[in-house]
Amino acid sequence: MNFAYTETQQLIRKTARKFAEEKLAPSSIERDEKQEFPHEAVKELGTLGFMGMMVPEKWGGSGLDTTSYVLAVEEISRVDASCGVIMSVNNSLVCYGINEYGTDDQKKRYLCDLAAGKKLGAFALSEPEAGSDASNQRTVAVRDGDCYVLNGTKNWTTNGSTADIVLVMAATDKSKGAKGISTFIVEKGTPGFSVAKKETKLGIRSSDTVSLSFVDCRIPVANRIGEEGEGFKFAMTTLDGGRIGIAAQALGIAQACLDASISYSKERKAFDQPIATFQAIRFKLADMSTNIEAARMLTLNVCMLKDAGQPFGQEAAMAKLFASKVSVQSALEAIQIHGGYGYVREYLVERYLRDAKITEIYEGTSEIQRIVIARSLLK
Numbered sequence: 001m002n003f004a005y006t007e008t009q010q011l012i013r014k015t016a017r018k019f020a021e022e023k024l025a026p027s028s029i030e031r032d033e034k035q036e037f038p039h040e041a042v043k044e045l046g047t048l049g050f051m052g053m054m055v056p057e058k059w060g061g062s063g064l065d066t067t068s069y070v071l072a073v074e075e076i077s078r079v080d081a082s083c084g085v086i087m088s089v090n091n092s093l094v095c096y097g098i099n100e101y102g103t104d105d106q107k108k109r110y111l112c113d114l115a116a117g118k119k120l121g122a123f124a125l126s127e128p129e130a131g132s133d134a135s136n137q138r139t140v141a142v143r144d145g146d147c148y149v150l151n152g153t154k155n156w157t158t159n160g161s162t163a164d165i166v167l168v169m170a171a172t173d174k175s176k177g178a179k180g181i182s183t184f185i186v187e188k189g190t191p192g193f194s195v196a197k198k199e200t201k202l203g204i205r206s207s208d209t210v211s212l213s214f215v216d217c218r219i220p221v222a223n224r225i226g227e228e229g230e231g232f233k234f235a236m237t238t239l240d241g242g243r244i245g246i247a248a249q250a251l252g253i254a255q256a257c258l259d260a261s262i263s264y265s266k267e268r269k270a271f272d273q274p275i276a277t278f279q280a281i282r283f284k285l286a287d288m289s290t291n292i293e294a295a296r297m298l299t300l301n302v303c304m305l306k307d308a309g310q311p312f313g314q315e316a317a318m319a320k321l322f323a324s325k326v327s328v329q330s331a332l333e334a335i336q337i338h339g340g341y342g343y344v345r346e347y348l349v350e351r352y353l354r355d356a357k358i359t360e361i362y363e364g365t366s367e368i369q370r371i372v373i374a375r376s377l378l379k
């Protein structure tokens, strides 16, 4: 394994860090408090080429590798994890899904604008009764001539109220279970499609999480991705890649915890000396740093497998499982190192904990990642 970054990867990292510190940091606290979506920042991420990083240039993307993408998501999430997930969903779920499984016509009509950051995408698999048990789809799509008629409700859709395009999974043949699900590209403004409820969240509060409603919503057959019945496989393979983005988001939050803890422990004095002189604090920093580096190695490992065209589902689950755990642990330790100041809004570490927790839940909970890993070990 060679983890030395190429010149391009180093440039991506530097550009993402500069953008995050200059453009995201000044407004991140206010946006978190007000649950405000970063419209301007998302446009600028598009201009930087960060919204379709792995899409070929031919289809409006930046034609970069997965490592470059991970470096960018990590740097953005280090400052603003809400922006990290907005970017991750558009890149690794929506753009990846259309690029990998869409027709040339779908790529022309949708991917070019999504990858260039001119449009935003969302991925709607989860439902009130179908989270971990994602094949239990109650949303149905019934064929009627050259359209499907979509009815149902989707829960927890990231980018849902802002998105121009939503990839919707729905049952086209309930009797076939997971093999009776199909994927559709649904445009904002399609009659019968509406945003039902905006969630008030613990963390990643300036990302947009909503439930979506579909009532007799007519979707052209030309907007179905792949064949009928291939939707569950589409969702699961797309989520394998998505988990790499969430591992990178978790890494970014963990790195922010370590950076904040190092500077605070050098400044804060107790018993007439910086708390960084106490072995108890130094050991916490050493453990945080070691765990973060291990999570980074797992994440870079899966990037290399994916870019080499090797199977990577098990490794993606491992990277997300471990990085999300390290993220939550790092945030807890960062709060401990900050003492009482860690518990209040004045310092950012309390937000890091709120932001970190979701990485253990979405795109498959930690329990589901363990199921994926064990299934792969025992096959």
Ligand SMILES: Cc1cc2nc3c(=O)[nH]c(=O)nc-3n(C[C@H](O)[C@H](O)[C@H](O)COP(=O)(O)OP(=O)(O)OC[C@H]3O[C@@H](n4cnc5c(N)ncnc54)[C@H](O)[C@@H]3O)c2cc1C
Binding pocket: 089, 123, 124, 125, 126, 128, 129, 130, 131, 132, 133, 155, 156, 157, 158, 159, 201, 209, 358, 361, 362, 363, 364, 365, 366, 367, 368
């Ligand atoms: C902020 C946010 C953003 C999200 N964004 C999106 C999005 O953009 N698109 C989308 O489709 N979804 C999205 N989700 C949904 C997310 O992926 C689900 O919440 C997640 O998969 C868990 O599903 P659930 O909430 O229904 O929990 P459940 O599936 O009900 O799980 C509850 C608990 O039971 C455990 N559990 C369930 N089954 C098993 C099992 N077989 N073995 C062991 N333990 C099990 C789970 O691990 C969990 O601890 C988002 C969620 C949130 C909160």
